[in-house]
Amino acid sequence: MAPFWLAALVLACGVGLTLIGAVAAWAGANLVKRLAGVLIAFIGALLAMAALGAPAPFLAAGVALMFSHAGLGLALIVRLQESYGGVESTEIDAEDRKAEASERMP
Amino acid sequence: MSVLSLASQHAPLLMILAPILGAALAALPMPARASWACAVIAALASAYFAIDLGQRTLLGGAPLAHYGEGVALAPDGFSIFSAALTAGLGALTLLAAGALAKGLNRRTGPLAFALALCVAAGWLGALAARDWFGFVLGVETGWLAGVALAALRGERDRMALSAAMRMLSAGAAASALLLIGVALIGRAIGSWELGALEDARIVTPGLASAGVALTIAALALKAGVAPLHLWAPAAWGRAGALALLVIGVVGMVGALAALMRIGAHGLGAPAIGGGVAAGLAALGALSVLIGSVQAIGAATLPRLAAYAAAAQAGCILISLALGSQAGYAAALVQLLALAAAALALLAGAAAAGGAHMLAALDGLGRRAPLAGLAFTAGALGLMGAPLTIGFLGRWRMIEAAVGVGWWWAAVAAIAASLAGVFYGGRLIERVYFRRANTTIEAPPRWGFAFAPALVAAIAATLWGVEPSLLLDSAGAAASLMLGAAP
Numbered sequence: 364m365a366p367f368w369l370a371a372l373v374l375a376c377g378v379g380l381t382l383i384g385a386v387a388a389w390a391g392a393n394l395v396k397r398l399a400g401v402l403i404a405f406i407g408a409l410l411a412m413a414a415l416g417a418p419a420p421f422l423a424a425g426v427a428l429m430f431s432h433a434g435l436g437l438a439l440i441v442r443l444q445e446s447y448g449g450v451e452s453t454e455i456d457a458e459d460r461k462a463e464a465s466e467r468m469p
Numbered sequence: 470m471s472v473l474s475l476a477s478q479h480a481p482l483l484m485i486l487a488p489i490l491g492a493a494l495a496a497l498p499m500p501a502r503a504s505w506a507c508a509v510i511a512a513l514a515s516a517y518f519a520i521d522l523g524q525r526t527l528l529g530g531a532p533l534a535h536y537g538e539g540v541a542l543a544p545d546g547f548s549i550f551s552a553a554l555t556a557g558l559g560a561l562t563l564l565a566a567g568a569l570a571k572g573l574n575r576r577t578g579p580l581a582f583a584l585a586l587c588v589a590a591g592w593l594g595a596l597a598a599r600d601w602f603g604f605v606l607g608v609e610t611g612w613l614a615g616v617a618l619a620a621l622r623g624e625r626d627r628m629a630l631s632a633a634m635r636m637l638s639a640g641a642a643a644s645a646l647l648l649i650g651v652a653l654i655g656r657a658i659g660s661w662e663l664g665a666l667e668d669a670r671i672v673t674p675g676l677a678s679a680g681v682a683l684t685i686a687a688l689a690l691k692a693g694v695a696p697l698h699l700w701a702p703a704a705w706g707r708a709g710a711l712a713l714l715v716i717g718v719v720g721m722v723g724a725l726a727a728l729m730r731i732g733a734h735g736l737g738a739p740a741i742g743g744g745v746a747a748g749l750a751a752l753g754a755l756s757v758l759i760g761s762v763q764a765i766g767a768a769t770l771p772r773l774a775a776y777a778a779a780a781q782a783g784c785i786l787i788s789l790a791l792g793s794q795a796g797y798a799a800a801l802v803q804l805l806a807l808a809a810a811a812l813a814l815l816a817g818a819a820a821a822g823g824a825h826m827l828a829a830l831d832g833l834g835r836r837a838p839l840a841g842l843a844f845t846a847g848a849l850g851l852m853g854a855p856l857t858i859g860f861l862g863r864w865r866m867i868e869a870a871v872g873v874g875w876w877w878a879a880v881a882a883i884a885a886s887l888a889g890v891f892y893g894g895r896l897i898e899r900v901y902f903r904r905a906n907t908t909i910e911a912p913p914r915w916g917f918a919f920a921p922a923l924v925a926a927i928a929a930t931l932w933g934v935e936p937s938l939l940l941d942s943a944g945a946a947a948s949l950m951l952g953a954a955p
Binding site: 378381384385389391394397401405407408409411416417418420421424425428432442443446447452455456459462463466 | 613642653825
């Protein structure tokens with residue numbers, strides 16, 4: 364059993380990492396950075412779960428979830444790179460907006 | 470003992486297993502039509518078991534059972550009502566998808582139907598799960614299958630890829646918060662059983678409150694509740710007709726039902742119930758306000774549907790926050806009303822040739838009468854027009870709110886209906902009172918496969934005329950949730 368202060372420290376680190384990762388996943392300007400944010404958020408969540416004493420199957424499910432998100436995200440980034448010629452989310456959003464505006468023209 | 474009665478005893482497991490097995494079969498490389506047939510049979514079997522369970526438990530008074538062997542399942546009142554709804558919606562959307570199979574090739578067709586079944590299976594699993602482990606796995610299966618389904622459209626429309634990426638990154642952040650939330654709850658109550666939250670002696674209410682808040686926020690994001698719905702308009706708008714039907718109807722209702730389940734368990738815990746009620750009410754009020762304003766200004770049909778769904782979801786959350794039997798029953802009736810309206814609008818749009826722009830609806834009542842009728846029923850349901858199920862839900866919500874002195878909640882319900890008159894009225898006006906614009910008119914993609922979904926949506930909307938069966942079911946589900954006999 365880990366001492367209380369160590370568990371609290373790991374929990375704080377985990378929650379902090381999750382928040383940093385979540386912000387990066389939401390607002391990252393580059394899709395690869397967004398995916399990195401996703402991974403950081405999951406690693407933080409796993410740390411927090413371990414500090415809170417989550418059972419082993421739960422932690423294993425968390426790891427599986429992290430890898431499934433990473434796999435799907437990576438596949439999407441490759442397809443986006445092929446389709447848009449880049450992975451900068453600002454450029455992709457600008458192209459989407461342009462295409463949507465042209466669709467609305469009668 | 471006959472096979473059917475034996476199957477009925479294991480209905481919660483079979484309603485999840487049927488779509489999972491169906492997905493495995495449908496994913497085999499075969500023509501899209503054959504894959505669709507497998508998917509429909511699996512979805513119908515799942516709907517049969519879910520509706521049978523609901524009928525026996527909510528109307529027949531059969532006791533709730535726990536299924537702890539192998540797969541730990543313990544459906545409660547909300548689970549049983551909303552699982553029947555979700556599985557029924559899954560069957561209807563997959564039937565309607567038959568008309569869309571022509572547009573899918575041999576490679577993507579089977580995958581699309583398999584993913585659609587996985588969405589239904591995932592959310593059904595979350596609804597029936599006994600412990601947090603099963604709940605999280607169900608939520609994530611349903612969500613990730615939805616993301617992959619949205620991305621399948623990327624072969625034809627690259628914007629579907631960016632919408633799927635947005636969905637993935639927002640959903641992943643929510644999933645991480647969900648994991649922490651669940652771990653906080655487990656730590657605070659000393660148990661990983663979902664139902665233990667209500668009975669546990671919570672010595673650290675702060676920890677439990679934080680856990681429930683994170684869990685509810687994560688589920689609200691996945692259900693498209695405002696202001697956490699940033700991914701929804703893009704994903705709904707670009708996902709393609711089949712994915713839009715699955716994500717916008719089955720996924721949204723499944724996520725909302727899962728949120729309601731957790732919210733009700735949180736409300737039932739004396740140490741944290743007050744805080745949970747305040748959080749749900751605040752989130753609901755915000756969702757009504759933001760969703761209504763955005764729906765009034767929406768330029769495309771999927772965006773309008775996404776924003777309108779957020780506004781309706783807000784009313785559901787406020788009803789839930791009341792914490793009473795009447796409030797729970799009102800929330801369930803409104804969930805059904807929202808499902809009927811979403812099915813009517815989205816299946817109607819798919820039947821009308823995938824009409825996305827509002828202008829493409831001009832004159833639809835003459836070109837595709839059944840789709841036009843479905844649009845009208847959906848719009849009237851969103852408004853809460855008299856004799857529709859939407860009206861019944863609002864009325865019950867107002868009654869329940871006034872009963873506990875929440876006058877502001879009654880005002881929020883009326884405001885949501887008034888906003889619904891603006892955006893719903895705009896749809897009806899376009900369908901019946903405008904001449905078709907030939908330059909942007911989408912050709913109706915009529916197929917008999919759309920008929921069940923459209924007729925069911927219209928019939929469900931008009932259920933408000935004779936609602937005794939629905940009210941009995943919702944009342945029984947609410948009573949079970951509060952620990953009383955149905």
